Every structure is written in structure tokens, then in C-alpha cells.
Amino acid sequence: MKTHSLLIFTLAAVCAASLSGCALFKRKQTPPPVQTIAASPVSGTELDPANTEKLRHGETMRAYPVSRYVDPRDPNLMHEAHIVYRKETPAAWNLTPHAPTVVPLGPVLALSDPAEKTEILPAEVEQKMAAQNRLMAALIEQNETLTAELSRLKSEITKFRQSQTTTSKPEKQ
Template sequence: MISAVAVMAGCRSSPTGQPVYVPLSRPSQPAAGNDAIWVPDQFSAYSVGRYIDPRDSSVMHDGHTLYRREQTGRWNLAPAETSVLTPSISATKERDTTMLRDALTAELNRQRTTSQALIEQAKLLQDRLRELNSQSREFREALKESYRLRDQISVVSNRLDSIESALQNLPGSSRPIPPARSNSVVSPPR
């Protein structure tokens, strides 16, 4: 029994003063995760059933939960993913999402504008191509007409030459006929 009293006396903690509340400023770093600079206290919860108070046998404690600090808070010495010297890319996930959405919207608008300009240029080129095809067709028709007219002129010229030579060969022709003109028109290859 003396040993039980000695053991119980050894477990007795010294009385502490009233806890002092110290208001803390808002932390500038997140309190959780790998980026934290401080690892918070670790607590464990134990469910305790009914028991009789060892100091006073006339007091019974009902079942409750006992919380025990397993590990006190400490500095987080694990290196963060980003360097301390460089600022982080974004403070929050929402800001990242907003920035990405804005960048995507800007890129889509730029591509839409570029596509619209390309479509307008394609329409202008198509109109110009139609115009050039029409002019080419008209030129080919005019060229064919000029070949046809040249052939007709050549036939008429040959016919005139033959008529003039026939007139010169007629007996009793008193009037001199001027010499035939030379036909210098050369037919183009077809």
C-alpha cells in the first residue's frame, strides 16, 4: 500500500498558474502542408470509461474523452518546393484558375480574330481569282478572234493576188495594175 501511495505521489503534477491568453497576429504563411513553416501540436484522443478518483474514493468520474498532446509544435525544417528567395507563382488555387481562364480567353479571342482575318483574306483572294479567270477567258477568246480575222485577211489577200494576176494576164488590158502587196503575216502555232 505504501508503494501504491508512492507511485500515486510520483504521478502528481505540480499546480500550474492560470493560462495566459496571448492574441496572435494573422499568420502570413499557411499553417498546414509542406509549405508551412511551423508544424502544429499533435494530439491524440482517448476514450475513458467510468472510474473512481484515486485521490477521493467518494468521487466517481463518468466516461469522457481524454486529450493528450503527443508532440509539441516545432519548426518545419523540410524544404518547400519553391525557394525562399523567389515568390510563389500564385497565392491561391482560385487565383491560378482565374489567371488561366483569363489567359485562355485572351488566346481564344486572338485566334478568333486571326481566323476572321484569314477568312476575309481568303474571300478577297477567291474574288480576285474569279476576276483573273474571267479576264483570262476573255483574252483567250480575243486571241482566237484575232487568229480567225488574220486567217480571213490572208485568204482575202491571196484571193486579191490571184485576181490581180488574172487581170494582168488578160489580153487587151490597157491599164497597168499595181504590183501585189506582200503578205507578211505569219500564222502563230496552235
């Protein structure tokens, strides 16, 4: 019996020594609190909610309450009353905005309405446009002079034909 109690005492001492080194019984040290810096948004990269609807239509969701019903595929199943959510229209780009929208493009803002956009033309393009305008004015002037000449010639032809018909008729005696 003495050896029995000595064995138990030895086992208890070994278990106590091993448990004192076990990670389960060690006090956990809490790490120092980490300071988190809130990420501030970069200027000009986020779209405000007022302009979001001008660029993109959100999806339309509808909720339909459904009362208790028997499953059409399995008459042994009954569904309890619940709500069914259905996406009516998906999200889509707004291709016909009613007002010009300011779209943030990083730090630069641009107008998305091309009709309102005024660009300064380079000098070379302006010179070519001025040359085309002069050419068009010369063509219009030539067209007017040719039209006047044609109307004059038509009136001379009708006079000539009238004089021919009066001279070619034999006179009755």
C-alpha cells in the first residue's frame, strides 16, 4: 500500500510540474493596443450619393408576402407564410441623364455632358475652317451668277423663238 501511495504521489508531482509549464495554465499577456488610423477618402475619388443616381440606376427590389401553401412538386410538404424578395430591375448605367453630371476623375473634375463642353480649337484647325468658309462663299457667289446667266439665256431663247415664229409664218394675201 505504501508503494501504491508513493506511486500516486509521484504521479501527482509529475502532473503538477508538467501542468505548470503547460500553455493552458499560463497567464496570457495582452498585446499593447494597436492604434488604427481611419482611412480618410482621397479627394475627388468618391461620388456623392446625389450624383450616383445621375450616373447609374440602382436595382429595384420588391417584397411579396406569400401565405401558407402546399409545395406543387411535393404534396407532402407545406410551406409556412413568408416573404419572397424579387429583384425587379438590375442596376444599370444611366445613358440619358437629364442634367449635366460632374464626375470625379481623381483630382480633376470634368463635365459629362458633351453638348455643354466648349473646346478651344487649335490655330491650324481654325485656319482650315476659315479657308473652307471662304471657298463656300466663292461657290455660292458663282452659283448665283450662273443662275442669273441661265435665266438671262432662257429669256433670250424665248424671245428668239417668238421672233422665229413670227417671221416664219407666211403672210396671207
